[in-house]
Amino acid sequence: MSLPNDHVSGTTRHVEDLLFTGGLEDTPAGCTDRDALISHLGRDVLHGSRGRDFAAAYFTTKDGTRAPRMYRVDSDALGKCEYVQLTHKQYAAVLVVDIDIPGTSGGHPIHLNDEVKEKFSQLINHHLDPAWVGINPVNGKCQVIWLINPIYADKDGQSPHMALLAAATKTLGEWMGHDSHFSHRFSRSPFYTGDSPTAYRWYRQHHRVYRLGDLLTGVRSMIGQTQYSKPQQRFSSGRELINAVKARREEAERFKALAQDVETELAGQLDYYDPELVQGVRVLWVREGRAARDETAFRHALKTGHRLRQAGQRMTDAAIIDAYEQAYTVAQEVGSDGRKSEMPLMRDRQTMARRVRGYVTTSKNESYSFSSDVGQATNAERKALATMGRRGGKKAAERWETDPEGEYAQGRRAVMEKTHRKKRVQGQTSRAKIQALIGQAYVETGKLPTRKEIMAETGFSEATVKRHVRSLRQAGLLPQ
Template structure:
């Protein structure tokens, strides 16, 4: 029986086929497709293995060490390898996910498990689908390959780009139901041309190359995960930043003092006899008729946290936030002084609850802001405050302000002038040395040395050499240097 009725319109037929195949193309990969994949990999040799005995994929050198058995990408021997390493720890231009959910025998997209087909369909609808899909003809498991802009790392295999690749692989794999024990080294080879009955059947879907960050952001947006966003600078100047953090520190000291008062006050059973309490809350006042709402609410939340701990109960966010909101409402009712209620948002109240737990459990904690402006100090803020509070910096500032023409300021200016003069002489010497090196190369070889060679020789940046060559009128020839074949 056919999958669709012959009278069904072409649009309906395409929709049903898409549902059956999860949006995947069922056309087997061709030789041209494999050549395009090899061109994207940018490798002349690949580490391959003919079977699952990966020990045979290594050979013993004359010194007794183990070395990978490499195959040229244009050799027939690579086609006999059922497994291949498409990436290594220094370089990767593809992202590979091994999906460990079994389907049906057959080796076609229709044989994949339903949940995998549904997720492939969602990825394709968001233009995030894999470039290659390989399917096991025996059990319906599969591997998916995404083409990405190449990422690099040093000999240790560590770099920010590789960390991003690991995050993208984890998020995609976890959502698709990956094999958590997959090593991401040897994977099924899309270039296998043998006749093994268990060899994967490969289907090329497209040739799109993804930027790794965009791929990860798209997957996280589709799956409802939060994407990391680099925090932006919120202050227009360093002085504004320092003033803001000073204010935060003053608020922190004030709330710390409140915490100590509450900790010393733990006679909760006497509250019913305290005439200053209003609905069980001790309201703090800025002046007559104007209540300190944030301080009142924070103090009451602290007292509630101590009581919960004494009673052996859990200090949940809900209990602490309820106490804070109750005290804030009471302070607003009796001491608004014409102000509207400005209860902090729920995120700030949750931060306040964590801070209260820290005070109660350790009796000392570090806070970085009031409940109205909660949040920890950023790295930039901590660096801006690195010199605050140091006596040397304060004394130096006083000397500059009180006697700018005195002995201290004059001595510092002399040292600065000497350092600047020395720096200028070094720059002039470098210019002379670069000019001499270029002229020497012209005499010896009849050609100018490259900018990169000069930068390496004098241990300076390429930009600095370009600046010197421009000033000397001895700029390098445009374009890449010609290769000298032996």
């Protein structure tokens, strides 16, 4: 079935128009479109401003506080506001981007900058185009609105979804040429019905609602940006994770001891008189003929870091890695014991250099910082450890309940009985000490010592002193 000539010509003309507008529809938004947007926002009132004097968008209440001027969404007053807040810090149903690239005057999609129209064309081809486009009739700049599934935040405006909204806004804005100073609070109102010559002209494109995560993923994929990937669990079991954490702790303690040892050597200038230096490197030995290559290399790199800092020079990765490689090579030459060289990968050597800088820069503190990705547990692993701890407690409680006379319960009772016996003896000793102190003071002065005097003499806490004095008084063992 063939189409009428006038229909064909109209369709062709529409396609040609879309080519000049970057694929954007050029039909101005109407009342039905605005009603659909209001329905999606899910708000009864909106904070509006009639002009750029945003201070006038607030009023002073009777108690002296500032409050926003709110307008009902079905009122004519909202149509007189050229600016409006479409989002709230605790709620958002749209994503707004202000594009700061000027085009030409006119207020239609064809007047947008060619670069901006090309970006819109790409978005449309990937089905990521915005629902609303507002165009400045004076300079051809524009604001765009995407409809998203509503997201929420706490009273401080903090939530993972709000962070995702910020990331999506930043990604879209940077790619499209946004205004970096746009506050994302007041934006041009698509509900304005006045006759201001500078008011934006709004064009509704569609009513699609995006899931925020899918929108961000699609945009990143389109522009070739790296996608966020959730860290994967590196351990096959809880026991493997626990053993890895223990190994990390032991390694950290070992290297901390090395760092403190190196600081002591440098402070006493012992390094310069060490008879075991080999080519300027002090080699550590596992046994005769077998050198501790990794420890030797790390120790020498740490010394180099300290010396660079003392000399006021930069502790660069290259300098620290060179020192590490030199010491490792020396240890391999004099103490390989038949082993092949197992120099760590460059990635691990760079991690070592960051760790050395952490040790050196915090050398005057008791704590040391660790920069190794391998040496730190991820958030998922820390949560897994906490979960295993809770599950262990639940399992223990289950054993008590299901088998109160079993081996586990009897063993725990024995431990608790030993602890309680020790606490009882300790309490009796403390009570006797307080009684003796009170009796001696009464004999010498004829008065009972105050609670603060007892605390100062015995070193006990106030609660301990009060408890024992009360029990002694109830037992009639204190002088009247």
